[in-house]
Amino acid sequence: MILLALVCFLLSINPATAQDSSTLFEQYKNDYSYQRDLYQQSYLNYVNKKQIHTTYGTLITLNDKIGATKQALLARNNLLRTYLMALRTKLSLIPPMDTNTTQKLQIDLNRWEDWFNEQNTIVDSLNNDDDISQYVSEFKKQYNTVQAVIYTSLIVDEINLRYHTLNLIQVLSDQVETNPNLSPENQQWLSSVVVKSDLVVKNLNQAYDLTQSTLQRSKQFNNFYPTAKQELNQANNYLLGMVNGLRSIITKLDTPPNANRNTSN
Amino acid sequence: MPTETPQTNPLLTRETHKAKNPKTIIAVTLLALTAISLLIAAAYPKNKPIPKATSTTPAPNTNQSTPTDTPPISNELFSTELLQIDKDLQTKQDFPPPQIDINIGL
Numbered sequence: 001m002i003l004l005a006l007v008c009f010l011l012s013i014n015p016a017t018a019q020d021s022s023t024l025f026e027q028y029k030n031d032y033s034y035q036r037d038l039y040q041q042s043y044l045n046y047v048n049k050k051q052i053h054t055t056y057g058t059l060i061t062l063n064d065k066i067g068a069t070k071q072a073l074l075a076r077n078n079l080l081r082t083y084l085m086a087l088r089t090k091l092s093l094i095p096p097m098d099t100n101t102t103q104k105l106q107i108d109l110n111r112w113e114d115w116f117n118e119q120n121t122i123v124d125s126l127n128n129d130d131d132i133s134q135y136v137s138e139f140k141k142q143y144n145t146v147q148a149v150i151y152t153s154l155i156v157d158e159i160n161l162r163y164h165t166l167n168l169i170q171v172l173s174d175q176v177e178t179n180p181n182l183s184p185e186n187q188q189w190l191s192s193v194v195v196k197s198d199l200v201v202k203n204l205n206q207a208y209d210l211t212q213s214t215l216q217r218s219k220q221f222n223n224f225y226p227t228a229k230q231e232l233n234q235a236n237n238y239l240l241g242m243v244n245g246l247r248s249i250i251t252k253l254d255t256p257p258n259a260n261r262n263t264s265n
Numbered sequence: 266m267p268t269e270t271p272q273t274n275p276l277l278t279r280e281t282h283k284a285k286n287p288k289t290i291i292a293v294t295l296l297a298l299t300a301i302s303l304l305i306a307a308a309y310p311k312n313k314p315i316p317k318a319t320s321t322t323p324a325p326n327t328n329q330s331t332p333t334d335t336p337p338i339s340n341e342l343f344s345t346e347l348l349q350i351d352k353d354l355q356t357k358q359d360f361p362p363p364q365i366d367i368n369i370g371l
Contacts, residue, residue, distance in 0.1 A: 036363060046369060069370045079363055090360060132370040140367050150362050157360075165353040172346045236354065243350050250343045 021092040028086035035082045039075040046072035062129075069132055073123045080146070081116035084109045087153050096156075097163035101208075105153050112146055144221035151225045152211040158232050159204050162239065166200050169193070169242050176246065179253055186249045196242050203235035 049068035053061040088109040096102035119139070126132050173193045176182065182190075207228040 032363075039363070039365070043366065043369070072369050076365055076369060079365065083363055087360060129370075136368065136370045143367055147362070154360065161353065161356060165350060168346065168350050168353065172343065172350070175346075176343070239354060243347065243354065247347055250347070253343075 021089060025086060025089040025093060028082065028089050032079070032082040032086050035075070035079045039072075039079040042068070042072040042075035066126075066128070066132070070123055070126060073126075073132075073135075074120055077116045077119045077123065081113050084113045084116070084146075084150070087150065087157075088113070091153060091157055091160075094157070094160045094164050096160045101156060102160065105149065105156055108149050109153060112149060115142070147221045147223075148211075151223065151228075154225065155207055155211050155228045155232070159208055162200065162204055162232065162235050165239050166197060169239065169246065170197060172246060173242075176249060176253070181253045182249070183252070186252065189245055189249065193242060196238055200235045200238045200242075203231045203238070207231035207235075 046065075046068040049061070049065045053065040055061075088106050091102050091106055091109075122135065126135055170193065173190055177187070177190045210224040210228040210231070213224075
């Protein structure tokens with residue numbers, strides 16, 4: 001009984017830190033979902049109070065509208081802050097190809113999380129329509145940069161994943177290449193893996209370049225995500241082709257090349 | 266005049282009584298089981314391996330070239346790695362930002 005308990009205890013110990021990040025990501029994602037519900041409720045209330053004030057235009061309805069606006073602004077800030085937290089944690093799930101780039105993005109995301117926290121203090125101090133209008137116009141300027149950081153993080157996260165996949169394929173390809181049952185044709189195919197890898201890397205670099213060219217521009221956000229996503233999809237297609245080719249070769253490894261020739265004759 | 270009562274065969278009566286006795290039934294059953302056990306033990310002694318059904322198949326032709334001429338390929342390892350790659354490729358990285366109204370308050 002004691003031995004059984006000991007075995008269970010040893011099995012429960014998991015040294016993987018990636019799992020810690022995964023757990024944290026799930027937790028932050030749940031927080032984000034909760035804040036999203038709160039935002040939707042606050043937003044509907046804001047729309048309702050705004051409509052009532054437009055209809056009646058009294059001091060009471062004005063105060064109600066300002067109160068509802070502040071609630072919606074707070075909920076929106078909390079929603080974006082929790083999204084950024086989850087995204088920052090998500091970047092740690094896959095070992096990055098370029099650690100500096102990923103870490104820099106995580107620092108940026110963290111900085112914006114703090115910024116959204118600070119915004120809540122400002123929102124609390126808003127008392128009239130003029131204050132709110134000024135706040136909204138300032139927020140919109142900053143949100144362009146926030147969007148650029150968000151979409152860059154999403155692209156870099158996917159680039160990291162594709163590099164991870166490419167690395168797995170290259171390791172497997174090297175293992176298969178040393179197999180004595182490998183036929184000359186398949187040997188030739190494996191030699192072309194380097195060329196295919198270059199194509200994948202080219203697409204991934206182009207996707208990353210799109211994020212950088214946009215960030216270097218002015219405060220205006222130009223959504224590069226769809227174009228970058230096309231590059232990533234192309235890289236994904238190359239990777240799929242590579243893994244299908246490898247799978248086909250591996251299934252033929254059970255029989256030596258001589259046996260294949262005998263059967264074909 | 267004394268009346269003659271019908272006489273029953275005492276042997277028959279004893280046999281009938283014996284057959285209905287549960288102790289006897291148990292004893293007979295145990296004897297039968299012991300006998301069967303002895304028969305099985307005699308047929309398959311401990312050191313004698315029990316013949317398998319596959320042993321009736323003809324022996325493989327040793328002259329024929331088999332894949333065992335080359336070192337066995339660890340295809341299981343490859344399949345594990347292929348599964349990992351498939352999992353990577355199927356992973357959806359979509360975590361879209363929330364749809365928000367940036368004009369709240371205007």
